[in-house]
Amino acid sequence: MERDAAHQAHRAADQTDMDLARRLRDADPAAHAQLCDQFGAALHGFAASRLMGDRELAEDVMIQTLADAVRSIECFEPGRASLGAWLYGIARRKIQGERRKLLRRKSVPAGAQTSLDDLNDVGCDGDMAEGVASRLGAAQTVARLSRALSDDQMEALVLHYVEGFSTRDIAEVLKRSPRAVNSLLHWARAKAREALSQADE
Amino acid sequence: MNDELDRKLRDVLRSARPKPSAGWRERALTAMAAAQPERAAAKSRRLVTALIGMLVLAALAFMPYSASGPGAGMESALAAQGGMSTVGLSGEEPGGREEPQRRLPEHLRPYAGRAPQFVRERYADDPEMLMGAGLLAEDREVRLELLRSASEIGAGPAELAAYAVQVLATAPEYYRLAHWAVDPADAAAVGDARQKIEASGVPSVLQPGDVTEPLEALHRWQAADPENGFPVALEAYYLYGLHRDAEALQRWEEAAERPAATLRYQEAIWAVRRLLRELGMSEWEALTAAYSGESSGTLSALTTIRQCARIGVYEGRLAAMEGREADAVRWWRATIEFGRHMQESTDTLIEFLSGVAIEGVGARDVWWHERHRRSGLSEGPVAGGRLFQGRHHDLFVSQAGREASEAVRDSLLRAKVRAELVKEYVASLRGLPEGYMRWGALGALTRSYGVLLALLVLGYAAASIWRRKAADAATALGWRSGAAVALVALAPALAGSVTLLGAMWEVGLRPGLAQIGWMASGAWALSLLALLLAPLVAGIWSCRSGARLVAAWRGNLRRVLPAAMVVCALVSLGAGIWRWRTEAGWAEEWGAQTEVERVQEALGSAWTNPTILEDAWRAEKPPQVER
Numbered sequence: 060m061e062r063d064a065a066h067q068a069h070r071a072a073d074q075t076d077m078d079l080a081r082r083l084r085d086a087d088p089a090a091h092a093q094l095c096d097q098f099g100a101a102l103h104g105f106a107a108s109r110l111m112g113d114r115e116l117a118e119d120v121m122i123q124t125l126a127d128a129v130r131s132i133e134c135f136e137p138g139r140a141s142l143g144a145w146l147y148g149i150a151r152r153k154i155q156g157e158r159r160k161l162l163r164r165k166s167v168p169a170g171a172q173t174s175l176d177d178l179n180d181v182g183c184d185g186d187m188a189e190g191v192a193s194r195l196g197a198a199q200t201v202a203r204l205s206r207a208l209s210d211d212q213m214e215a216l217v218l219h220y221v222e223g224f225s226t227r228d229i230a231e232v233l234k235r236s237p238r239a240v241n242s243l244l245h246w247a248r249a250k251a252r253e254a255l256s257q258a259d260e
Numbered sequence: 261m262n263d264e265l266d267r268k269l270r271d272v273l274r275s276a277r278p279k280p281s282a283g284w285r286e287r288a289l290t291a292m293a294a295a296q297p298e299r300a301a302a303k304s305r306r307l308v309t310a311l312i313g314m315l316v317l318a319a320l321a322f323m324p325y326s327a328s329g330p331g332a333g334m335e336s337a338l339a340a341q342g343g344m345s346t347v348g349l350s351g352e353e354p355g356g357r358e359e360p361q362r363r364l365p366e367h368l369r370p371y372a373g374r375a376p377q378f379v380r381e382r383y384a385d386d387p388e389m390l391m392g393a394g395l396l397a398e399d400r401e402v403r404l405e406l407l408r409s410a411s412e413i414g415a416g417p418a419e420l421a422a423y424a425v426q427v428l429a430t431a432p433e434y435y436r437l438a439h440w441a442v443d444p445a446d447a448a449a450v451g452d453a454r455q456k457i458e459a460s461g462v463p464s465v466l467q468p469g470d471v472t473e474p475l476e477a478l479h480r481w482q483a484a485d486p487e488n489g490f491p492v493a494l495e496a497y498y499l500y501g502l503h504r505d506a507e508a509l510q511r512w513e514e515a516a517e518r519p520a521a522t523l524r525y526q527e528a529i530w531a532v533r534r535l536l537r538e539l540g541m542s543e544w545e546a547l548t549a550a551y552s553g554e555s556s557g558t559l560s561a562l563t564t565i566r567q568c569a570r571i572g573v574y575e576g577r578l579a580a581m582e583g584r585e586a587d588a589v590r591w592w593r594a595t596i597e598f599g600r601h602m603q604e605s606t607d608t609l610i611e612f613l614s615g616v617a618i619e620g621v622g623a624r625d626v627w628w629h630e631r632h633r634r635s636g637l638s639e640g641p642v643a644g645g646r647l648f649q650g651r652h653h654d655l656f657v658s659q660a661g662r663e664a665s666e667a668v669r670d671s672l673l674r675a676k677v678r679a680e681l682v683k684e685y686v687a688s689l690r691g692l693p694e695g696y697m698r699w700g701a702l703g704a705l706t707r708s709y710g711v712l713l714a715l716l717v718l719g720y721a722a723a724s725i726w727r728r729k730a731a732d733a734a735t736a737l738g739w740r741s742g743a744a745v746a747l748v749a750l751a752p753a754l755a756g757s758v759t760l761l762g763a764m765w766e767v768g769l770r771p772g773l774a775q776i777g778w779m780a781s782g783a784w785a786l787s788l789l790a791l792l793l794a795p796l797v798a799g800i801w802s803c804r805s806g807a808r809l810v811a812a813w814r815g816n817l818r819r820v821l822p823a824a825m826v827v828c829a830l831v832s833l834g835a836g837i838w839r840w841r842t843e844a845g846w847a848e849e850w851g852a853q854t855e856v857e858r859v860q861e862a863l864g865s866a867w868t869n870p871t872i873l874e875d876a877w878r879a880e881k882p883p884q885v886e887r
Contacts, residue, residue: 103280118281
C-alpha cells in the first residue's frame with residue numbers, strides 16, 4: 060500500500076513535470092514564473108553550498124541554469140528523471156566549471172564573505188545574535204564537512220537532505236547508478252558522523 | 261542514532277545556505293525570456309518550405325547540365341572527336357549499301373521519330389527542313405518520301421543531291437573485273453576476281469530498267485548543279501554497269517573537267533543541324549549529332565566513287581594492254597583530275613580524304629607509293645615511304661608529256677602530306693574545339709556537385725525528420741560557425757575541382773590525366789565524409805548541458821549541411837553555366853565554318869603550302885623486294 064502510494068505520487072510528479080515542460084515548449088510566460096518559483100531559490104542554495112557560499116556566483120549559476128532549461132527544454136525526457144533532477148544536473152555542470160576557477164584563486168571571493176547584510180535575512184525567531192552565531196557555526200560545520208567528504212559525497216548529502224531527492228533523481232544528477240548512490244550516501248554519512256563528532260570534541 | 265545524524269545534517273546543511281539577493285526573480289525571468297527560442301511555424305508550412313527549398317537547390321544544380329556529352333576522360337574525348345567530324349565514316353569493300361531500316365544512336369532516335377510529323381505540320385514548304393527530316397529518318401520509305409518532297413519543292417543542288425544519293429543507295433548493284441582493279445595481264449588475278457564475282461551472285465551487267473530511276477535522279481541533280489562533277493561521275497558508273505563503256509569514259513572525263521566534285525554533304529549536315537535545333541536540341545548537341553555521320557546515303561555514294569576510281573585504273577590497264585595507249589591515259593587522267601577536284605572543292609574531311617584516295621588510285625600506274633619496309637630504303641618522308649615511277653609511267657609521259665607527269669607527282673605529294681596532317685590533327689585531338697577537355701571537366705564538376713548536393717539533401721532530411729527541436733536545442737554551434745565548418749569540410753572537394761580544371765584546361769593528351777580524375781573523385785568522397793563527421797567532432801564542444809552528443813550532432817548537421825548545400829549548388833550552377841556558355845561559343849564558331857575551313861584555320865600554311873621534303877620521290881621504279 061505504501062508502495063502504491065509512492066508509485067502514485069511518482070506518477071503525479073511526472074505528470075506535473077510533463078505539463079510544465081509542455082508549457083515551457085509553448086513559450087508560456089506563466090511557465091517561466093512557475094519554474095523560477097519552484098526551483099530558483101533551491102538552485103541558488105545548492106550552488107552556494109558548492110561554491111564556498113559565493114552568493115553572486117550562485118545567483119549567476121542559478122540564472123544560467125534556468126535560462127538553459129528554457130532554451131533546451133526539448134532535451135528534457137520525462138521518463139528518465141524528474142524535471143528537478145534534470146535542472147540540478149545542468150546546475151551541477153556549471154558549478155563544476157566555476158569550482159575549477161575558484162580553486163585557482165588565492166583569496167576568498169567577495170561574494171563568499173559573510174556580511175552583515177547577509178546576516179539580516181537569517182530569519183530566525185530567536186535572538187539576532189543567536190541566529191548569527193548559529194549561522195556562522197553551520198557555515199563552519201559545512202566547511203569541515205566539505206574538507207572531509209569528496210565532492211560527490213557532499214553533493215549527494217545536499218541533494219538528499221536539503222532538496223529531498225529520491226535515489227533515482229540523485230543518480231540522474233550525479234550520472235551514477237542508484238546502487239552507487241546508495242553506497243555514496245552510506246559512506247558520506249559515515250564520514251559526516253566522524254567529522255561532526257570531532258567537531259563536538 | 262541515524263535519525264539524529266540525519267536531523268543534524270539536515271539542519272546544518274539548510275542553515276548554511278544563503279538566500280538569493282533581492283531582485284533575483286526579476287533577473288531570472290528576464291534571462292529566461294531572452295533564452296526562449298522563437299516560436300516555430302506550423303509544421304505543415306515548415307515542411308512545405310523545406311521541400312520547396314530542396315527542390316529549388318536541386319533544380320539549380322541540375323538544370324544547366326545537358327543530358328548528353330562525354331566526360332573528361334581521354335577515351336571519351338577521342339570518341340567525341342569522332343562525333344564532331346565526318347572522318348568517322350569509312351568503307352573499304354564494294355557495297356556499303358544502306359539498309360532499308362537503319363538504326364540511329366539511342367539519343368537521336370526520339371528526334372528522328374518526331375521529325376517527319378513535325379516537319380509535315382510546320383515546315384511542309386521548307387525544303388531544307390524536309391531534307392533534314394529525310395536524312396534523319398530510320399525507315400527508308402519515309403526517308404525517300406521526305407527527300408523526294410524536298411527535291412521537288414526546293415529543287416536546289418543540295419536537295420537533289422540528297423535525294424539522288426538516297427535513290428542510288430538501294431539501286432541494283434553489279435560487279436565487273438574493274439571492281440577489283442586487277443591487272444588484266446595477270447591471268448591468276450583475273451581468274452580469282454571472276455570466281456569472286458560468280459560466288460557473290462551479283463550480276464555483272466545492269467538492265468536498263470534497273471537504272472531508270474537512278475539516272476533520272478542524277479540528271480535532275482546535274483541540271484541544278486552544272487559545275488559539279490559528282491553526279492556526272494555517278495552516271496558514268498551506271499553507264500559502265502550497262503556495258504556502255506565508251507559513254508562511261510566520256511562522262512568520266514566530263515566529270516573530271518568540271519571545277520567541283522562534291523557530294524554536298526556539308527549542306528546535308530547543316531540541314532540536319534537546323535532540324536535538330538528546331539526539335540529542341542541545344543545548338544552544340546545538334547551540331548555534333550549532325551556531324552557524326554547520320555546522313556544516309558553518304559557512305560554508299562563515296563563507295564561508288566571509289567569504284568569509279570578502280571574502274572578508271574582497270575580500264576586504263578586494259579587499254580594499255582590492248583595497245584590503246586591514248587585511252588589508257590584518258591582513263592587515268594580523268595580519275596586523277598576528279599580526285600584532285602574532290603580535294604579542292606569539298607567542305608568535309610571525309611570527301612577530302614576520299615579525293616586523296618581516288619587521286620592515288622588513279623595515279624598508281626604512273627606514280628607508285630612504296631613504303632620503306634618494302635623498298636628496303638630508308639624511311640621515306642611521305643607516309644613512311646616515297647613515290648616511285650609506276651609501271652606505266654613512261655607510257656603516260658609519252659602520251660601526256662613529262663610536265664603532266666610531274667604535275668601528277670607533285671599533286672600526289674601535296675595530297676599525301678595533307679592527308680597525313682589530317683590524321684595527325686585528328687589523333688592529337690586538335691579536331692576538338694578549344695577548351696574541350698575543360699568543358700568535359702566542367703561537366704564532371706556539375707554532375708559531381710549535383711550528386712553531392714542530393715546526398716546532402718538526404719542527410720539534412722535524415723537529421724531533421726526526428727526531434728528536430730531537440731537537435732537544435734542540443735547544440736551551441738551558431739550558423740556562422742556551421743558555415744565555417746562546412747567550408748573546411750568542402751575544402752578537399754574544392755581543391756580537387758581546381759586541380760581537375762587546371763589539368764584539363766587545354767586540349768591535348770598528357771600523362772596522368774586518369775590519375776587526376778581519380779584523385780578528384782577521392783577528394784569529393786573525403787569531403788562528404790568530412791561533412792558528416794565534422795559536426796560530430798564539433799558536437800563534443802558545442803553540446804549543451806543536459807543534451808546528448810547524438811542530438812548535438814544532428815543539430816550541428818542542421819547548421820553545417822545547408823551551408824554546404826548552398827556551396828554545392830553554386831558550384832554546380834556555375835560550372836553548368838560556364839559549360840553552357842562554352843558550348844554556345846563553339847556552336848557559333850563551328851556553325852559558321854565548314855569542316856575543311858576549320859582544319860585550314862587550325863593548320864594554316866602547313867595546309868595551304870604543304871612542305872614537300874627532299875627525297876620524297878625517286879625517278880626510278882621501286883626496288884624489287886620479296887613480298
